[in-house]
Amino acid sequence: MSLNIPALAIFVALFAFVTLLGFFAARWRRGDLSRLDEWGLGGRRFGTWVTWFLLGGDLYTAYTFIAVPSAMFAGGAAGFFAVPYTVFVYPLLFAIFPRLWAVSHAKGYVTAADFVRGRFGSGTLALAIALTGIVATMPYIALQLLGIEVVLAGLGVHGEWPLVIAFAILAGYTYSSGLRAPALIAVVKDLLIYLTVIAAVVYIPGQLGGYAKIFASVPPKQLLLGPATAASLGQQAAYATLALGSALALFLYPHAITGLFGSSSKHVVRRNAVVLPAYSFVLGLIALLGYMAVAAGVKTDPAFAAEFKSFGNVFAVPALFLKMFPSWFVGIAFAAIAIGALVPAAIMSIACANLFTRNIYREYFKPDCDLAREAQVAKIASLVVKFGALVFILALPGEAIQLQLLGGIIIIQTLPSVLIGLYTRWLHPHALLLGWLAGIGSGTWMAWMNAFKVSVYPLHLFGLTIPCYAAFSSLILNIVVSFATSAVFNAIAKNAVIDGTTATDYI
Amino acid sequence: MDSGPAKRRGLRAVHLLLLLPFLALLWVPFYNRTDPELAGIPFFYWYQMLWILLGALILLPVYLVEERDSGKGDSA
Numbered sequence: 001m002s003l004n005i006p007a008l009a010i011f012v013a014l015f016a017f018v019t020l021l022g023f024f025a026a027r028w029r030r031g032d033l034s035r036l037d038e039w040g041l042g043g044r045r046f047g048t049w050v051t052w053f054l055l056g057g058d059l060y061t062a063y064t065f066i067a068v069p070s071a072m073f074a075g076g077a078a079g080f081f082a083v084p085y086t087v088f089v090y091p092l093l094f095a096i097f098p099r100l101w102a103v104s105h106a107k108g109y110v111t112a113a114d115f116v117r118g119r120f121g122s123g124t125l126a127l128a129i130a131l132t133g134i135v136a137t138m139p140y141i142a143l144q145l146l147g148i149e150v151v152l153a154g155l156g157v158h159g160e161w162p163l164v165i166a167f168a169i170l171a172g173y174t175y176s177s178g179l180r181a182p183a184l185i186a187v188v189k190d191l192l193i194y195l196t197v198i199a200a201v202v203y204i205p206g207q208l209g210g211y212a213k214i215f216a217s218v219p220p221k222q223l224l225l226g227p228a229t230a231a232s233l234g235q236q237a238a239y240a241t242l243a244l245g246s247a248l249a250l251f252l253y254p255h256a257i258t259g260l261f262g263s264s265s266k267h268v269v270r271r272n273a274v275v276l277p278a279y280s281f282v283l284g285l286i287a288l289l290g291y292m293a294v295a296a297g298v299k300t301d302p303a304f305a306a307e308f309k310s311f312g313n314v315f316a317v318p319a320l321f322l323k324m325f326p327s328w329f330v331g332i333a334f335a336a337i338a339i340g341a342l343v344p345a346a347i348m349s350i351a352c353a354n355l356f357t358r359n360i361y362r363e364y365f366k367p368d369c370d371l372a373r374e375a376q377v378a379k380i381a382s383l384v385v386k387f388g389a390l391v392f393i394l395a396l397p398g399e400a401i402q403l404q405l406l407g408g409i410i411i412i413q414t415l416p417s418v419l420i421g422l423y424t425r426w427l428h429p430h431a432l433l434l435g436w437l438a439g440i441g442s443g444t445w446m447a448w449m450n451a452f453k454v455s456v457y458p459l460h461l462f463g464l465t466i467p468c469y470a471a472f473s474s475l476i477l478n479i480v481v482s483f484a485t486s487a488v489f490n491a492i493a494k495n496a497v498i499d500g501t502t503a504t505d506y507i
Numbered sequence: 508m509d510s511g512p513a514k515r516r517g518l519r520a521v522h523l524l525l526l527l528p529f530l531a532l533l534w535v536p537f538y539n540r541t542d543p544e545l546a547g548i549p550f551f552y553w554y555q556m557l558w559i560l561l562g563a564l565i566l567l568p569v570y571l572v573e574e575r576d577s578g579k580g581d582s583a
Binding site: 077080083084086090091094095210211212215223224225227228237239243244267270271273274275277278280281284288 | 522525526528529532533534535536539540541544546547548549551552555556558559560562563565566567569570573574577
């Protein structure tokens, strides 16, 4: 693809604008950025609006915008599980997470592992939670880069240096402004995304002859999920467990928790559970872009042959935009995707840095480190994390996708410690560790049996085949092991460790 | 039953609303079909999209009850 000058000019202008915003953010709601909760949680001062933009910008990543429609483009209805997934997220967020916010606010926790440390008094369990978070998030950051790479290729920009520059800029303002930078940029990102999606769902179907025509162009076998048979529950079981498992995993991700902890009260959390579904609706529309790409016939269009060859189906949406939109609007749409990559990448690297600083560095290397030192370590850690992700995507792009799939499977294993732990202390920390191990072990094994290509693994129970999201089945095993061995541990010896939280901390 | 100041908010009937989206979407065979279509969009797609809206609407009464219960004692 040759250089698309008008689109590139608009793209670069928007990119430059958010770069300025990112550096300016350090002065916004000014706080002492040499403290970890100021740098890494924006001083816990974000109200309903900012949290709405921040969480929306955080959870609906560039990779989502590229991957969800590409799944629909390639596989049809199965990719639509992203919709029930986002429907399930908000009742869970509403019911459970104000409690986590409250205890973290009362005790000054910065990460989920901080909470586990306080609640169960086990440094080992907290370390397991922190490492799980970091390992699950790293490939996710790498995939944001893939999102930028794909749209750059769509603009005719090739080579590695533009990506390196984009990430160096991102690293710069994340270092200096902390969570304030993605919070401010998220506003621009979301406006651009809404603009792009509304334009896409109004304009493109008109060009393609309406929604009926678009759905008619999808192969009939892909339009619905395969039905269950006497021997197997089929695609429908995979669909339901993918939706539920992904929803349970989402707010365990460190970047989601960081966004949540940045809010100023638990009312803000609840209010956001009510208003965030606006993004879900956009996500549903974005998913349908995959079918529009089918209807537009981008796959067989010789203009995009080279890009499909190097990126595969993830090029479906960029190709659709290039084919349907005038080139100035392509610039806006691609900027929306690229800026959509910067926001979560920044928050993810901050979240990893918080975990490393609080739960590894301070816990194991320098327990007496002062506040300024803690913040400084986190800033440097955020640079290291981003650099690692950059090397990762340039060296092993395919592996990043596979590891991200594994990420969902392993992050969900922190659920018993973090979420069930919010309600009961009956679970023994050793038992939680065993459950975590069983979950990670079985989940990784299932993913490995699938050669890390798909996350659905068929279970065989009573002569029935149940295709199940590996995160979901391994979580069940984790919970069973956690409860069963807790009964044993609690019977042998009374859990002597003191709970660092009290009942009133949770209200 | 609880006449004292509601320090610990128990489970209320309104919380059951939170289960509705799960009931509506976890049983996939119920909506894994094309008819009835809506403006050319198969049932499978518009039904699930509709639940995004319904899911948000359901949260509204629960939110109002929670906020009323938590009262002014909370620091905002």
